[in-house]
Amino acid sequence: MSEYNFTDNQIAIIEKLALEQSLTDLGKLLSANDYRSEQLETLLKVANALYRSGHPIIDDQKYDEYLDLFKSLDPENPFLSNVEPELLIDSKTVPLPQKMLSTDKAYTFEEIKKWTERITKAATEIDFEQDLIALKITPKLDGYAAYDDGITLYTRGDGTRGQDITRAIERGLKVANNANRGLGPGEIVIKKSYFDEVLSNKFENSRNIQAAIIAEKKVDEDVQKAIDDGACVFYPFSQLSNWTGSIDELLSNFDSILEKMWVAVDFDIDGLIVETTNAPIKQHMGATRKFHRWQIAFKVNDESAEVEVIKVVPQTSRTGRVSPVAELVPTKLSGATLSRATVHHYNMVKTNGVGPGAIIKLVRSGLVIPKIEAVIKAAEPELPENCPSCNAHLIWESDHLICPNKSDCPAQTENTLIHFFKTLGNVDGFGPKVIEKITQFGIKHIHEIYQIPKLKYVEFGFGDKTSQNLIDQLQASREIEIEDWRFLAAFGVSRLAGGNCEKLLQHHSITELFDVSVEQMVTIDGFAQLSAEAIVEGLANVKDEFFKVYDLGFHLAVTDKASDREDSDSPIAGAVIVFTGAMQQGSRSDMEKHAKLLGAKVAKSVTGKTTYLVTGEKVGETKINAARDKGVSVLTEQAYLNLIG
Ligand SMILES: [Zn+2]
Structure with a gap:
């Protein structure tokens, strides 16, 4: 045995x-x-x-x-x-278009600081101006590493040779954010919320699913559904949301930046990637056989602790749902002292006995707010009868207690306003403290905030300078361009977070959307009957307020319509292409015109949004490597001609 x-x-x-x-x-x-x-x-x-x-x-x-x-x-x-090898499946390996290295790891602020010193030193060595050093932080997705060159999807394998897993794409696996193929390295991941809601009963962990997506054998039907629902995606690193700033900014706001980035995506992450984006520094620092020296992963060990509950406090959210927040006997966990934790819902408080004196097991993964893993010792729970904010009688809706007072509950009003400015994300100033203050004076709606004159802000008790700043910020929030889907998401309609907003706006303009029926919405990929019903109802509820705000004149970037891209079935429709170097088969400008006819966008310089860099003759290695570093697929003229057939 x-x-x-x-x-x-x-x-x-x-x-x-x-x-x-x-x-x-x-x-x-x-x-x-x-x-x-x-x-x-x-x-x-x-x-x-x-x-x-x-x-x-x-x-x-x-x-x-x-x-x-x-x-x-x-x-x-x-x-x-060797790079940690991926699972060996019984199929042959092929060379990767670009080497995929692992990332060196740091576990403490001190180690990150040391790493920034190496960056500074490298900059000095090449006379690169210190003020121009730029850092970027992205979530480190905990999925299945893969590489997409636009035609083949590869596993990372040993970092040099991987396996062809294009079958995952043939099964319907999409690129995150509906981005194009060919964006280079990334991870196959599954949405955490989807896993918890739909798949956690059947699968032990999300790795089982990642393995199933790429497996040679037939895919499990629940996994196929997750692929079809867009819950499983290939996420190219170049598409990840990120923080950018200087070394000073990073070191002086380390905790808050990390905490924000740690919850930036709805996927499992096992750290954050910190890197410099300056090509000359990257080139100078280079790589060891395993790691790029200009990049480091910040990781935090998981820890758990058994903690006693002092009491459970109800908190009313934007949607009226009342969250139970457990106040705890302060306990050290992963270097931080914890004194609060959110319980999933009041049904858990009720059935598992999360009352004063209960002992719960807390797990802190990374810097994320700790999760209650289990109730070790139950105690008589206290269930609130009334909304802590407006005193309305609470009602049960499945597992949740809800405040039904939609129009006049201060907590719901405040949180709706906070959500608006937070989602818009293009200005500072309207955080919880400011919102709390102005709602005390009877301001209930977003459009009202925009109509408050400066004098009123002074009456509310803000200083002269702060009042002027608030006015300026409101002005700026309308002038700084934002995506229309983000603007829509800011209204906080249930089931209309950023991703769904973007999908809908690919089919209807933002103002038309309010007249779309449930029948029309279900014809769009990804919208089932129940979601469509909830969205149509939610939109109707905010319609009046939406147009009052919309009419204030925001600078919206309109989402590309799906038809613009799907009209053409050319292999480069929707791709962003940069041509460089001397071409053999014709002039570069003819090739650019032809690419446009095939539905591609032609750009002059390579950015993270570029799909292909097509290289003629006499193109420097530096330029090619810089493009690859941005996740751009590099094609020779011949490879490009093969691609477009
Ligand atoms: Zn209430």
């Missing part, structure tokens, strides 16, 4: 690795305290294969411990100089 109970899936994968050790030996290894380097190598290989296949055997932290120990015992071992 092994001392470890492997699951059938784990056994199948371990057998594929064709190790010399038996399962019993492996089981013993897992519970040993003291290792020789060969044993550790086996352990790391097994742990890696199981992790990649979605049947993990140890957590990340334990893996890193083994790895560190292995490094100290056998620093020259070739296993260390």
Whole structure:
């Protein structure tokens, strides 16, 4: 008998690795305290294969411990100089269009600071002006690494050779944000909210699903549905939301920037990527065999603690839903002192007994607000009868307590206004404190805020300078261009977050949208009957306010209509292409004209939005590498001509 109970899936994968050790030996290894380097190598290989296949055997932290120990015992071992290998499926490997490296890791502020010092030093060495050093932070998606060159989708494999998994695209896997193919490196990921709501009963973790998406065998029907619903996507790194700023800005606002980025996407993440975007510095720093030196991952270890609940406080949200917030006996977890945690809903408070004196198990993953994992000891719960904000009698709606007072509940009003400015995101100034103050004077609607004269702000108790600043900010919020889908999302209609807004606006203009019927909406990909009904009702509820705000004159960038892109079935329809160098088959300007006829956009310089860089003769390596670094697919003239047929 092994001392470890492997699951059938784990056994199948371990057998594929064709190790010399038996399962019993492996089981013993897992519970040993003291290792020789060969044993550790086996352990790391097994742990890696199981992790990649979605049947993990140890957590990340334990893996890193083994790895560190292995490094100290056998620093020259070739296993260390390879990129952690992905699961080996029984199919051949092909060279990747571009090398995919891993990322070096940092676990503390000090390590990040040291890394920024290396950036500064590199800048000095090449006389690059310190003021111009730019950093970027993106979420580090915890999915399945892949590379998309526009034709083939590859696994990362060993970083140089991967496997062709284009079948995932053939199964309907889309690129995140409806972006084009060919954006280079990224991850296959599944929406966290979708996993929790739809798939968590059937699948242990999201890795099982990632493995199923790319597997050679037929896809499970629930996974196929998740692909069809757009919940599983290939997310190119170049499409990720990001923070940009200087080294000083990063170091002086480290915690708040990280906390914001940590919750920026609805996908599992296992850290944040910090990198410089200055091409000369990147080029100068280069890479080791494993990592780019100009990039680092910031990671935080998961930790859990058992904590006593002092009391549970109700809080009314923008939608009227009342959230239970548990006040806790202050406890240290992952370096921070926690004193509050949000319970999922009041039904959990009621059925699991989250009352004063209850003991709960909290898990803090990264910098995310801690999650209640389990109730260890239950206690008599306290259920509120009235809204803590407006005193209206609360009603149950499935698992939630709801304040039914839609028109006159201060908490709902405040949170709606806060949501508007937060989603718009193009100005500062209208945060919770300011909103709380002005709502006390009877301001209830977004359009009213825009009509408050400066004198009134002074009457509300703001200083002269602050009042002028608020007026200026409101002006700026209308002048600074924002996407129309973001503007729509700011109204907080249920089921109309950014992604759905964008999808709808690809079919209807923002003003037409309010006249779209449920029957029309369900014809759009991704909108089922129930969602469409909720959205149509939600839009009707905000229509009046929407147009009052809309008529104030915002600078909206209109979402491209789907028809503009789908009209043409050319392989480059919708792609953004840059031509460079001397072409063989004709003049560059003729090629540009032809590309436009085929529905592509032609640009003059390469940016993160570029799909293809088509290179003629005499194009420098630097230019090509810079484009690849931005995730752009680089094609020779011939490869391009093959592509367009
Ligand atoms: Zn209320």
